Amino acid sequence: MEEMKRFVWCGIASLLAVVMSYSAVSAEEDSEICLVYEAEDALCEGNVHTESLVEGYSGNGYVTGFSTERDTCTFLVSVEEDGFYDLNFVTASMGGYKENYVIVDGESLGTVSMEEESFTDSILQRAYLTAGTHEVSYSEYWGWVYLDRLEVTPSEEIDSSIYNVSAELVNENATDNAKRLMSYLADNYGSSILSGQYSQDGQYGKEFTVVYRETGKYPAILGLDFIEYSPSRAENGSTSNATQYAIQFWENGGIVTFCWHWNAPAKYLTGEWYNGFYVEGTNIDLAAIMNGEDEEGYQLLLDDIAAIAEQLLTLQDAGVPVLWRPLHEASGGWFWWGASGAEAYKQLYILLYDQLTNVYGLNNLIWLWNGQDADWYPGDEYVDIIGEDIYPGEHVYTSQVDTYLRAVNYTSPAKMVVLSENGCVFDPDLAVRDGAMWGFWCTWGSEFVAKSMSIYAYNDQYTESEMLVKAYESDVVVTLDELPDLTAYPIRDN
Numbered sequence: 001m002e003e004m005k006r007f008v009w010c011g012i013a014s015l016l017a018v019v020m021s022y023s024a025v026s027a028e029e030d031s032e033i034c035l036v037y038e039a040e041d042a043l044c045e046g047n048v049h050t051e052s053l054v055e056g057y058s059g060n061g062y063v064t065g066f067s068t069e070r071d072t073c074t075f076l077v078s079v080e081e082d083g084f085y086d087l088n089f090v091t092a093s094m095g096g097y098k099e100n101y102v103i104v105d106g107e108s109l110g111t112v113s114m115e116e117e118s119f120t121d122s123i124l125q126r127a128y129l130t131a132g133t134h135e136v137s138y139s140e141y142w143g144w145v146y147l148d149r150l151e152v153t154p155s156e157e158i159d160s161s162i163y164n165v166s167a168e169l170v171n172e173n174a175t176d177n178a179k180r181l182m183s184y185l186a187d188n189y190g191s192s193i194l195s196g197q198y199s200q201d202g203q204y205g206k207e208f209t210v211v212y213r214e215t216g217k218y219p220a221i222l223g224l225d226f227i228e229y230s231p232s233r234a235e236n237g238s239t240s241n242a243t244q245y246a247i248q249f250w251e252n253g254g255i256v257t258f259c260w261h262w263n264a265p266a267k268y269l270t271g272e273w274y275n276g277f278y279v280e281g282t283n284i285d286l287a288a289i290m291n292g293e294d295e296e297g298y299q300l301l302l303d304d305i306a307a308i309a310e311q312l313l314t315l316q317d318a319g320v321p322v323l324w325r326p327l328h329e330a331s332g333g334w335f336w337w338g339a340s341g342a343e344a345y346k347q348l349y350i351l352l353y354d355q356l357t358n359v360y361g362l363n364n365l366i367w368l369w370n371g372q373d374a375d376w377y378p379g380d381e382y383v384d385i386i387g388e389d390i391y392p393g394e395h396v397y398t399s400q401v402d403t404y405l406r407a408v409n410y411t412s413p414a415k416m417v418v419l420s421e422n423g424c425v426f427d428p429d430l431a432v433r434d435g436a437m438w439g440f441w442c443t444w445g446s447e448f449v450a451k452s453m454s455i456y457a458y459n460d461q462y463t464e465s466e467m468l469v470k471a472y473e474s475d476v477v478v479t480l481d482e483l484p485d486l487t488a489y490p491i492r493d494n
């Protein structure tokens with residue numbers, strides 16, 4: 001493999017351009033050398049094989065055939081110094097947006113995406129490599145790509161200003177408790193990370209109890225879901241105490257976050273009623289509702305919003321600020337609110353913001369946007385915090401710094417970025433090393449921490465007990481017992 005490696009100048013579009021301008025380039029940082037490894041010379045497994053039909057590749061071709069999970073292309077990458085490196089997988093899509101895994105020495109570092117049908121850059125930022133040789137694998141997730149080559153370039157330093165986020169909330173009428181909470185989060189951002197856990201039965205429910213027994217600590221953040229308050233579930237007999245659990249946890253000194261698996265109005269349910277938040281469970285057409293074609297649908301959505309507003313008003317009356325994460329994971333397209341594209345989604349997000357803020361007078365909300373794609377960003381005036389949801393597999397403790405930095409760059413100046421849902425808990429030492437200072441994490445419930453049976457037993461399928469304990473004991477991680485009195489926390493004026 002060593003012989004296959006070529007040194008080229010990179011950072012400018014083509015070799016020719018660099019050669020032509022080389023005489024004018026004197027500063028050393030303008031001529032950073034990167035390593036290039038051709039995919040057709042790398043180790044291909046499974047169905048991955050070399051082709052040369054699509055033009056624009058370098059070397060002798062490219063590889064394709066990523067169609068099952070064992071389909072992998074592995075590069076042996078040798079670096080001379082310990083440090084962070086950007087891994088650029090030059091790829092072409094076989095049609096539309098695609099994502100595939102990047103694995104270094106057996107550890108998943110996240111995914112890289114591409115959309116272009118010509119060979120273009122697809123960069124995973126800040127992989128930490130020690131001096132020596134590493135196995136860098138490109139592995140099937142969605143597949144449907146042509147992989148031409150891997151370019152390895154030392155990463156730029158993180159600009160520490162990304163951690164200096166504003167504590168000012170987008171709603172100028174925000175309650176003092178909401179302002180206090182945001183001030184606390186902003187003060188800690190960049191230096192510490194809050195622990196969080198979804199637990200539908202509250203602080204004394206299964207997930208919190210299991211985490212407490214395992215680590216001796218409670219998470220600082222309780223994650224809850226308004227799902228069962230959706231009218232099309234309530235009319236089928238669903239009930240929920242999530243609002244009461246939130247009040248209880250706040251009174252015990254904790255912080256609450258809510259998502260809402262919004263079950264579509266009954267009129268649109270096509271399968272089992274309880275699957276009505278998934279695209280497969282409904283025939284709702286959000287674009288038709290938002291563009292006025294489906295007037296009744298618009299009113300039905302307003303009725304649903306009213307039901308959730310009632311719960312949020314109960315929380316406001318109890319003085320509880322809420323890290324509010326509606327319409328989550330929209331760009332993934334698996335929930336109906338993300339199935340009609342970015343424009344309809346943004347219109348709904350802004351409608352929801354307007355209704356809750358201006359019609360219902362909800363001032364206790366900290367708006368946590370979780371659209372997970374820059375094209376789906378509704379605008380700075382509607383977003384306090386940016387959240388990403390990541391489920392990297394089992395026993396994967398990497399910091400997911402690439403996704404973190406991508407989210408940081410959705411807007412400028414940067415907003416606070418949090419890991420709003422996760423499977424595995426990341427290793428906080430790796431987060432600090434990589435600069436992936438997520439404001440908090442919030443592990444999803446059920447099997448991600450607890451056995452499925454009714455006994456309260458820890459499930460180490462995703463995060464081993466030792467790592468969970470390490471995370472909860474880490475100096476940079478904040479647990480419930482370490483939170484200040486948030487009802488008295490000083491409000492920052494910027």
Ligand code: CA
Nearest residue numbers: 058059061148
């Ligand atoms: Ca090639």
